[in-house]
Amino acid sequence: MTIDVAVIGGGVSGLATACELQRRGHRVAVLEREVRVGGKAQSQRIGGYLMERGPTAVSAASATANGWSEALGLDGQRLDLGPGVRQRYLLANGALVGIPPHAFGFLVRRYLSVPGRLRMLAEVLPAWGRSRADESVTGFFQRRFGREFLERVIEPLVGGMFAGDPDRMAMHAAYPALVGMERRHGSVIRGLMRSRLGGGRMPGRRLCSWHDGVGALPRALAIRLGPCVRTGVTVRTIRGRGPEGFRVDTAGGGVVDASAVVVATPPHAAAALLERMAPLAAEAAALIEAPPLAVVFLGYRRSQVAHPLDGIGCLHARTEGRVLSGVLFSSTMFQGRAPGAEVALTGYVGGARAPELARLPAEDLLAMVRSEVADLLGITGPPLLTRVCHWRHGLPQYNIGHDNRIAALRAAEGALPGLFVTGNYFHGISVASCLDEATRTAGRVEAFLTGRSRAAASLPPARGQAAARC
Numbered sequence: 001m002t003i004d005v006a007v008i009g010g011g012v013s014g015l016a017t018a019c020e021l022q023r024r025g026h027r028v029a030v031l032e033r034e035v036r037v038g039g040k041a042q043s044q045r046i047g048g049y050l051m052e053r054g055p056t057a058v059s060a061a062s063a064t065a066n067g068w069s070e071a072l073g074l075d076g077q078r079l080d081l082g083p084g085v086r087q088r089y090l091l092a093n094g095a096l097v098g099i100p101p102h103a104f105g106f107l108v109r110r111y112l113s114v115p116g117r118l119r120m121l122a123e124v125l126p127a128w129g130r131s132r133a134d135e136s137v138t139g140f141f142q143r144r145f146g147r148e149f150l151e152r153v154i155e156p157l158v159g160g161m162f163a164g165d166p167d168r169m170a171m172h173a174a175y176p177a178l179v180g181m182e183r184r185h186g187s188v189i190r191g192l193m194r195s196r197l198g199g200g201r202m203p204g205r206r207l208c209s210w211h212d213g214v215g216a217l218p219r220a221l222a223i224r225l226g227p228c229v230r231t232g233v234t235v236r237t238i239r240g241r242g243p244e245g246f247r248v249d250t251a252g253g254g255v256v257d258a259s260a261v262v263v264a265t266p267p268h269a270a271a272a273l274l275e276r277m278a279p280l281a282a283e284a285a286a287l288i289e290a291p292p293l294a295v296v297f298l299g300y301r302r303s304q305v306a307h308p309l310d311g312i313g314c315l316h317a318r319t320e321g322r323v324l325s326g327v328l329f330s331s332t333m334f335q336g337r338a339p340g341a342e343v344a345l346t347g348y349v350g351g352a353r354a355p356e357l358a359r360l361p362a363e364d365l366l367a368m369v370r371s372e373v374a375d376l377l378g379i380t381g382p383p384l385l386t387r388v389c390h391w392r393h394g395l396p397q398y399n400i401g402h403d404n405r406i407a408a409l410r411a412a413e414g415a416l417p418g419l420f421v422t423g424n425y426f427h428g429i430s431v432a433s434c435l436d437e438a439t440r441t442a443g444r445v446e447a448f449l450t451g452r453s454r455a456a457a458s459l460p461p462a463r464g465q466a467a468a469r470c
């Protein structure tokens with residue numbers, strides 16, 4: 001039997017694409033290599049703790065994420081940030097400095113020097129030129145906001161959000177909204193003020209999760225999809241069958257014939273799957289790096305920790321020379337992340353900044369991270385709980401040349417009607433961006449399927465069909 005769409009990859013991107021297509025009446029199958037769905041979005045209950053192995057929070061301002069939460073019946077379990085979240089911390093010369101979480105928080109604290117703050121404000125002047133297509137994140141922020149803001153604010157933020165290296169990241173691909181503000185308003189600050197982001201609202205307040213963590217979202221998507229989600233099935237190859245569509249060969253799940261195929265895997269896996277059919281696109285996908293990342297989860301008694309933990313967490317500039325790129329105060333962010341009188345912390349190591357550290361064995365990582373958080377947060381005594389999660393391929397890097405790689409992937413879609421590629425390396429790495437991209441992908445797949453059935457309806461009936469009608 002030929003189904004309409006085979007979706008390869010049961011992370012947020014693949015599941016949301018499949019769910020949207022199923023809702024529109026198409027027959028889909030989701031083929032997921034692991035025994036669990038969710039991809040990077042894995043939330044694990046350990047005693048009274050909840051460990052997020054991947055995403056911790058979703059943008060509460062995302063209409064698409066909110067729409068899915070409601071449609072999947074998750075609104076009753078939805079959690080806003082806890083009342084204890086009052087600031088975000090940055091590490092400066094070995095000490096944590098709290099910054100109010102509004103866009104101008106950096107102006108009101110002494111984290112930046114006075115000349116650094118004046119230079120930051122001077123961004124509104126029309127003196128800083130316009131972004132070139134291949135400008136790096138470093139180039140953009142240094143040009144507009146000065147060196148100190150770049151090193152002390154942007155570098156740790158980029159490390160925290162993308163696990164990325166701002167020297168190599170492409171501004172146009174990673175932060176298109178800020179480039180747009182420069183183009184339209186001649187200044188990012190003016191653009192932020194116009195879009196009211198700078199109006200004193202707290203960006204940190206626009207995050208949410210669910211009682212059982214972000215992993216509740218892919219689990220609910222999979223439940224909605226039903227038995228068409230097949231786990232423990234690794235796709236080995238995709239072969240074109242001309243007008244018949246595609247044949248997907250799997251290890252553990254036989255062969256699946258489909259009119260269309262959606263590749264919703266990380267880029268390195270997409271490269272392997274596209275190699276035979278679309279070698280140029282495969283080459284482009286293989287060039288999208290996703291350096292390793294390690295997540296270290298720690299539980300302590302509240303009384304062991306001197307720091308008030310009154311924020312989302314802390315980020316560290318590379319110049320601070322720490323192993324950790326940042327630590328989330330998980331039990332402050334959302335309720336139910338640690339038992340009563342205990343607290344949960346989640347540390348991140350590796351990414352483009354220090355990939356070799358993320359490859360260290362769990363015991364070595366734990367020893368380093370424990371000593372670092374003890375120093376940063378004034379912790380005494382050993383943790384009550386420890387867990388380490390290694391991602392061999394962490395977050396895709398939107399590095400210089402990214403647009404060309406995406407163009408090569410889109411060209412393959414054009415050359416092989418019925419083949420689609422989606423995921424977190426197209427229009428943003430966040431869960432909300434993946435959901436938006438999934439909606440667009442489902443729309444493109446549906447347009448293809450509709451065009452195909454219209455074309456079939458306008459053809460004269462094949463001989464066998466005519467005979468059957470007689």
Ligand SMILES: Cc1cc2nc3c(=O)[nH]c(=O)nc-3n(C[C@H](O)[C@H](O)[C@H](O)COP(=O)(O)OP(=O)(O)OC[C@H]3O[C@@H](n4cnc5c(N)ncnc54)[C@H](O)[C@@H]3O)c2cc1C
Binds near residue numbers: 040265
């Ligand atoms: C540590 C970490 C923290 C993060 N924090 C946040 C956060 O707080 N907020 C936020 O919004 N985002 C966050 N993100 C980003 C976000 O989680 C991801 O971008 C998103 O979940 C990616 O979803 P995806 O479906 O595109 O890819 P993936 O989750 O990688 O899913 C791809 C799936 O494809 C499967 N697959 C691969 N090859 C094959 C094959 N051959 N056959 C079958 N299946 C295959 C994989 O097993 C996987 O399940 C974080 C990510 C990480 C790693």
